[in-house]
Amino acid sequence: MLKLENVSKIYRIGAFGNRELRAVSNVSFEVAPGEVISLIGESGSGKSTIGKMILRLISISGGKITLDGVDISQHRGQALKEYYRLVQGVFQDPFSSYNPIFKADRVFEIVRQEFYPQVSAADWYPRVINALEAVGLNPEHVLNKFPHQLSGGQLQRFLIARALLLDIKFLVADEIISMLDASTRIDVLNLLASLKSRGLSILFITHDLSLAHYISERAIILYRGFMVEMGATGRIFDHPLHPYTRMLMASVPRLDQKWQEVEIDAVANLPGNGRGCAYYDRCPVASHQCTQSPPPLVEAEPGHFVACFNYSSQSG
Amino acid sequence: MSLQVENLRVYYQTLRGDVKALDGATFSLKNGEIMGLAGESGCGKSTLGNSFVRLAPPMRFVEGKVTLDGQELPIWDQDKMMPHRFRDISIVPQYAMNAMNPTRKIGLMVSELLKTRQVNYAEMLPELHRRLDLVGLPHDVLGMYPIELSGGMKQRMVMVISTLLNPSLLIADEITSALDVSTQKAVSEMLVEFRDQGFVKSMMVITHDISILYQIADTIMVMYAGKLAEKAPTETIIHAPRHPYTKLLISSLPKVGVTYTQKKLTGIPGNPPLLLTPPTGCRFRERCPVAYEKCLEEPPFVAIGKNHSIACWREAAPHA
Numbered sequence: 001m002l003k004l005e006n007v008s009k010i011y012r013i014g015a016f017g018n019r020e021l022r023a024v025s026n027v028s029f030e031v032a033p034g035e036v037i038s039l040i041g042e043s044g045s046g047k048s049t050i051g052k053m054i055l056r057l058i059s060i061s062g063g064k065i066t067l068d069g070v071d072i073s074q075h076r077g078q079a080l081k082e083y084y085r086l087v088q089g090v091f092q093d094p095f096s097s098y099n100p101i102f103k104a105d106r107v108f109e110i111v112r113q114e115f116y117p118q119v120s121a122a123d124w125y126p127r128v129i130n131a132l133e134a135v136g137l138n139p140e141h142v143l144n145k146f147p148h149q150l151s152g153g154q155l156q157r158f159l160i161a162r163a164l165l166l167d168i169k170f171l172v173a174d175e176i177i178s179m180l181d182a183s184t185r186i187d188v189l190n191l192l193a194s195l196k197s198r199g200l201s202i203l204f205i206t207h208d209l210s211l212a213h214y215i216s217e218r219a220i221i222l223y224r225g226f227m228v229e230m231g232a233t234g235r236i237f238d239h240p241l242h243p244y245t246r247m248l249m250a251s252v253p254r255l256d257q258k259w260q261e262v263e264i265d266a267v268a269n270l271p272g273n274g275r276g277c278a279y280y281d282r283c284p285v286a287s288h289q290c291t292q293s294p295p296p297l298v299e300a301e302p303g304h305f306v307a308c309f310n311y312s313s314q315s316g
Numbered sequence: 317m318s319l320q321v322e323n324l325r326v327y328y329q330t331l332r333g334d335v336k337a338l339d340g341a342t343f344s345l346k347n348g349e350i351m352g353l354a355g356e357s358g359c360g361k362s363t364l365g366n367s368f369v370r371l372a373p374p375m376r377f378v379e380g381k382v383t384l385d386g387q388e389l390p391i392w393d394q395d396k397m398m399p400h401r402f403r404d405i406s407i408v409p410q411y412a413m414n415a416m417n418p419t420r421k422i423g424l425m426v427s428e429l430l431k432t433r434q435v436n437y438a439e440m441l442p443e444l445h446r447r448l449d450l451v452g453l454p455h456d457v458l459g460m461y462p463i464e465l466s467g468g469m470k471q472r473m474v475m476v477i478s479t480l481l482n483p484s485l486l487i488a489d490e491i492t493s494a495l496d497v498s499t500q501k502a503v504s505e506m507l508v509e510f511r512d513q514g515f516v517k518s519m520m521v522i523t524h525d526i527s528i529l530y531q532i533a534d535t536i537m538v539m540y541a542g543k544l545a546e547k548a549p550t551e552t553i554i555h556a557p558r559h560p561y562t563k564l565l566i567s568s569l570p571k572v573g574v575t576y577t578q579k580k581l582t583g584i585p586g587n588p589p590l591l592l593t594p595p596t597g598c599r600f601r602e603r604c605p606v607a608y609e610k611c612l613e614e615p616p617f618v619a620i621g622k623n624h625s626i627a628c629w630r631e632a633a634p635h636a
Contacts, residue, residue: 042496043467151587181356182524183584186568190583193576207497210527214570214581237573251501253527254572255554259501 001201002054002087002170003030007063009049009225023049025225025278025294026063031170036192036202038212038233040248041222047205049225051172054203055089056080067170085115088163089172093179094155098147104155105143107162115166131161135191153184160191171195174205189215209252213237221245224278227297231304241306244279277309285310318518319345319485324380326367334376335591337363339542341380342617343625345485345518350511352529352550353522354565355539358588362410364539365487365522367391369407385484385517402433406483406516410490412474416462423458426477433481440480447476450513451506468499475506479515486516490523504532526569530554535623538562541588541599544617548624558620558631561600598629606630 009024024046031037041047052058054065056072065072067086075083091097098104105128112124119127132139135157142154150158156176163171173192177185192202192215206212212219212233219236221229221244229242240246250260276291277283283290289309300311324341327334338360345351353361363375368391371377377392384404390396409415417425426444427437445455451472462470471491479486488507492500510516521533529536530550537547538561546559557563564584574581586603589595595602597612604611610629617627626632 042498182526182565183356183568185583186570186581187583189570190576190580193580209497210570210572210574213572214574214576234573234575248497251497252572253497253500253504253525253531255527255530255566255569256571256573259505259531 001031001033001068002203003066004028004050004054005064005066007050007053007065008061009046009053009058010061023225024053027222027225027227028063028297029220029227029230031201031203033169033201034196034199035218036196036204036216038216038219039203039205039222040207040209040212040219042207042248044224045222046225047207047222048174050222051089051174051203051205054170055087055172056083057089081115085166086168087170087172088166088168089174090156090159090163090176092175094152094159095147097159098155100147102146104145104147104150104158107158108165111162111165127165128161131164132158134164135161136187137161151184153180153188156180156188157191160188160195164195169199169201171200171202172205173202175207177211178206178208185211209237209248210254221248226278226294227305227307228279229304229306230297231306235301235304239304241300241304241311242279242308243283243285247282277307317344318347318349318385320381320383322381322383324364324367324382325378326363326371326380327376327378328363329374329376330592333592336542336594337591338367339591339594341544343537343544343547345520347517348511350508350519350521350532350534351547352526352533352536353520353539354524354526354529354536355545356524356588358541358591359539360542360591361522361539362489365407365489365520368405368485368487369401370394370397402429402478402483403481404483405485405487406478406481407487407489408471408475408478408491411494412491413467413470413494415474416470418462421459421461422473426458426480429477430480435481444476444480447480447515450509451476452502468495468503471495471499471503472506475503475510479510482515484517486510486519488519488521491521492523492528493525500528501531504528508532526554526566538565541594542591543599544625544627545600546624546626546628548621548626552624558624559626559628560604560606560631564605598627 005028006026007024008026011021011023013019013021027050039047039050053060060073072083108128112119129139137157142150147155177188180188196202204216216233219233220227223244229236229245240249276293277295280286280290295307295309295312297305297307298312300306322342326338328337341364355361371391372394382389382391389400430437430440448455453469453472457473492503495503511519523529533550535547536550536553538545540561546562553562557566568581568583570581584603589599598615601607601611615627615629617625618632619625620632
């Protein structure tokens with residue numbers, strides 16, 4: 001359905017824009033209808049940049065994003081609006097997603113004015129009620145309130161309800177639960193899971209591996225803009241291949257076991273020359289080959305891809 | 317006992333009345349104990365931590381007694397607290413990344429800081445270098461400005477500065493929440509190392525992330541809506557909690573390896589009460605699945621086993 005092909009994002013930095021920063025490098029993946037795919041990475045890995053490119057909030061420097069075969073970067077005017085009927089995003093901070101001067105349910109009215117001007121306010125109201133009930137909110141408790149009168153979890157579900165009013169096919173969920181409390185975040189996660197069963201595809205962007213594992217079938221691990229590993233979530237967790245993923249899995253604080261005594265993050269190598277593998281300077285198993293060119297993403301086992309020369313040599 | 321707190325109440329003054337953010341906390345810390353303080357946002361955990369260091373308006377001291385190493389701390393008097401800060405009690409603040417003066421090189425800032433405590437920077441320098449080595453920072457950082465350091469490096473630098481005079485109690489307030497997982501682990505393990513090396517006697521680690529506490533804390537204290545709910549050794553809190561809130565909180569955490577298809581987790585319905593006008597009796601009553609008439613009275617925080625205290629009528633008196 002939604003497909004990314006060799007997508008890159010290059011920012012020009014420096015006083016005259018004469019240096020470049022590759023925020024995302026040659027990322028390719030496809031999301032099937034009704035699939036939840038997690039994009040996992042630490043800060044600076046480019047995970048939010050990918051989400052923003054899909055939402056057309058920033059331009060694409062290279063490659064192509066297509067929805068059902070149509071290149072989204074070409075959309076203008078009405079076509080772009082139609083695109084937003086299908087693809088919507090929800091972001092990390094629910095409090096800054098609202099204008100504090102207006103009541104929070106104004107977001108629903110804006111959707112009506114922009115996308116359904118032919119629907120009268122009286123006909124619109126039952127749809128709002130339906131959407132609110134779909135996200136597990138009691139309309140009586142949450143309508144006609146200002147943003148500061150609602151909790152973070154309620155505001156976040158409001159935004160999901162807003163997206164549902166549009167009958168979307170694809171949701172970009174960028175760290176949507178990292179600002180919520182433990183007792184409410186699981187409700188929002190379960191909500192996403194139930195939306196999935198209605199055929200909605202979700203790109204779940206997170207840094208929290210246990211949340212990603214709870215919700216998604218497939219996961220993509222990003223490091224400094226490169227895809228380092230992609231595969232079934234359970235497989236990546238139980239059997240991580242890339243040295244970075246292995247380090248990540250060893251560092252996750254878990255409730256069922258204590259941290260193992262492993263030497264991590266010791267600066268093993270000199271900084272790479274910028275041409276080779278992005279993980280070179282922290283990698284414990286790096287070799288000379290890793291400085292020459294970025295390792296390609298190869299299928300190490302069925303459905304499990306990894307970008308590391310240690311595996312590409314085995315599979316030929 | 318290195319720290320003893322008795323019936324501490326700290327309110328926030330607002331135009332609409334007092335917000336009862338910390339309403340009667342009684343607990344103690346043993347020598348060498350790392351206590352994790354967990355709870356949802358707004359439960360008073362940061363208020364508890366901050367009140368030991370700087371209890372300034374709008375915070376208002378209502379009552380309570382804090383004893384550190386047998387000496388009572390005048391936490392209500394900011395001037396009298398001055399000699400205790402940094403020497404006896406120290407904090408690594410929530411936003412440690414922005415805690416350093418951006419206009420000073422780090423070495424100069426540390427020397428100015430030490431001067432306020434009548435300590436000679438040059439004499440302290442060998443020890444400072446030793447501790448920088450311990451946390452894996454190069455000695456050159458002392459000649460750098462804070463902006464030249466990454467987030468994790470700044471966090472480690474602030475930890476070194478905060479513990480330089482070997483305070484008896486260190487308060488670490490959400491120090492890992494803004495860090496990447498790999499840095500998170502390194503910083504957390506550093507806290508344990510500081511305790512093991514004897515730089516600090518005891519520690520209060522405030523965080524909402526219970527899985528971090530499971531890795532490093534000896535005991536965990538859970539707070540709810542300004543009250544203590546449960547305090548017990550880490551293993552007990554994680555594997556055999558007694559307070560209904562702790563039980564629900566622990567069971568709502570997704571564990572690595574759990575998917576929603578295998579095991580659907582549930583949250584806790586409802587919201588915490590407003591602390592401006594908290595309900596009488598147990599504050600968790602509204603959301604508690606096992607609440608009964610007795611819960612209209614306030615439950616005392618009582619010991620129900622070795623090192624295990626809870627504030628719950630039903631669990632404390634199961635046959636009542």
